[in-house]
Amino acid sequence: MRSILFVDDESRVLEGLQRMLFPMQREWKMAFALSGAQALELLEKGHFDVVVSDMRMPGMDGAQLLEEVKKRCPDTLRFILSGQSESEVIYRTLGSAHQFLSKPCKPAFLKECVDKAFALRSILASDALKAVVAQIGTLPPVPQVYAKLCEALKSPDCTIEEVGQVIKMDPAMTAKILQVTNSAFFGLRRDVSTVPQAVSLIGLKNITALVLARGLFAPVEGGKLPPGFSIDSLWRHCMVVASYAQAICQVENTSKEIADDAYTGGLLHDTGQLVFLAGCPDDYVRCHEYAIEKQVTLPAAEGELLQCTHGEVGAYLLGIWGLPYPIVESVAYHHNPSIYLGSEFSPVTAVHVADILAFKRRSDESDSPHPGFDMPYLERLGLSNHIPEWDKACDAIDAQEGEKS
Ligand SMILES: [Fe+2]
Numbered sequence: 001m002r003s004i005l006f007v008d009d010e011s012r013v014l015e016g017l018q019r020m021l022f023p024m025q026r027e028w029k030m031a032f033a034l035s036g037a038q039a040l041e042l043l044e045k046g047h048f049d050v051v052v053s054d055m056r057m058p059g060m061d062g063a064q065l066l067e068e069v070k071k072r073c074p075d076t077l078r079f080i081l082s083g084q085s086e087s088e089v090i091y092r093t094l095g096s097a098h099q100f101l102s103k104p105c106k107p108a109f110l111k112e113c114v115d116k117a118f119a120l121r122s123i124l125a126s127d128a129l130k131a132v133v134a135q136i137g138t139l140p141p142v143p144q145v146y147a148k149l150c151e152a153l154k155s156p157d158c159t160i161e162e163v164g165q166v167i168k169m170d171p172a173m174t175a176k177i178l179q180v181t182n183s184a185f186f187g188l189r190r191d192v193s194t195v196p197q198a199v200s201l202i203g204l205k206n207i208t209a210l211v212l213a214r215g216l217f218a219p220v221e222g223g224k225l226p227p228g229f230s231i232d233s234l235w236r237h238c239m240v241v242a243s244y245a246q247a248i249c250q251v252e253n254t255s256k257e258i259a260d261d262a263y264t265g266g267l268l269h270d271t272g273q274l275v276f277l278a279g280c281p282d283d284y285v286r287c288h289e290y291a292i293e294k295q296v297t298l299p300a301a302e303g304e305l306l307q308c309t310h311g312e313v314g315a316y317l318l319g320i321w322g323l324p325y326p327i328v329e330s331v332a333y334h335h336n337p338s339i340y341l342g343s344e345f346s347p348v349t350a351v352h353v354a355d356i357l358a359f360k361r362r363s364d365e366s367d368s369p370h371p372g373f374d375m376p377y378l379e380r381l382g383l384s385n386h387i388p389e390w391d392k393a394c395d396a397i398d399a400q401e402g403e404k405s
């Protein structure tokens with residue numbers, strides 16, 4: 001039985017939750033705390049699988065509580081259930097919350113989120129993955145600028161100028177961010193010359209994602225690469241997948257949160273390839289050769305030779321760094337969303353489809369077969385007939401890019 005601790009300073013809210021979640025009693029052992037301090041007392045006395053906390057509370061707020069929970073019980077899943085808009089909350093809990101839920105939250109949805117989080121966790125804790133990580137030895141460190149940015153964003157009154165200052169400390173990063181912001185992918189009609197300008201035009205969430213993604217690419221530049229492979233083209237591929245994923249979300253009329261997560265997921269979906277390239281370049285070159293020789297897809301070759309795929313390894317790393325689960329999921333399942341428990345369109349759907357559409361457009365560049373759509377998954381969601389429309393939205397991005405370059 002799973003044990004879940006709910007924390008909210010308003011007793012009315014807790015009573016409401018208790019009533020609403022009464023039917024879950026058979027599956028969940030539930031406890032309720034009226035403050036962060038009380039929650040920590042309960043955590044001293046017993047183990048909880050999940051902590052679901054309100055954000056705004058007097059004394060210790062949700063961000064501080066989850067930070068503490070992370071230190072004391074790193075295995076506990078940490079959710080924020082907040083009435084505030086997500087963007088206010090997300091930066092303060094970056095690295096400490098696994099998932100953001102907005103009030104009111106239906107029991108069935110909460111149950112789905114908890115189940116999905118456990119499913120992801122079991123993939124990330126699999127023996128095969130642990131063995132590969134052990135073999136790699138050291139995982140890439142958190143990119144420095146990204147870590148500093150997260151630190152600055154933890155303060156509730158961090159300004160756009162301060163964000164600009166942090167990024168400016170790394171001139172190569174600044175140049176890259178401005179280059180990307182000025183590329184056709186964002187379709188901005190004006191030239192962007194400073195980071196604060198970039199932040200206000202494409203949003204803090206996208207900038208944070210770009211800083212993280214770029215920071216991940218930097219250490220592998222100049223290292224050993226499989227024949228015909230270039231870091232530049234992988235970076236380009238990730239940018240394309242990110243903007244396709246966002247465009248697909250627009251077709252589906254999703255919330256901005258889903259579209260932003262899909263964008264970040266797209267940028268980071270092939271992080272695992274960078275982990276392999278940095279950690280075991282010889283084995284990774286062999287995977288590429290094997291895929292060509294045997295005419296299998298790259299993830300299939302990785303599975304055979306390394307016992308896990310770049311999707312899983314990338315998700316593992318981003319999970320350790322505390323990225324929100326919807327993003328980690330979109331990385332973990334980008335080749336095989338069938339095994340994902342979600343039943344609706346999500347960043348997982350957008351990133352999977354975007355990756356396949358990006359592959360289809362450059363099929364001539366690769367000597368190994370590219371993965372295809374996971375049709376059982378798209379059929380389960382009732383979305384398989386949306387493919388032509390998604391394809392058209394991606395064509396529109398390609399056309400924009402053609403015009404600008
Ligand atoms: Fe991939």
Ligand SMILES: [Fe+2]
Pocket residue numbers: 237241269270355
């Ligand atoms: Fe990809």
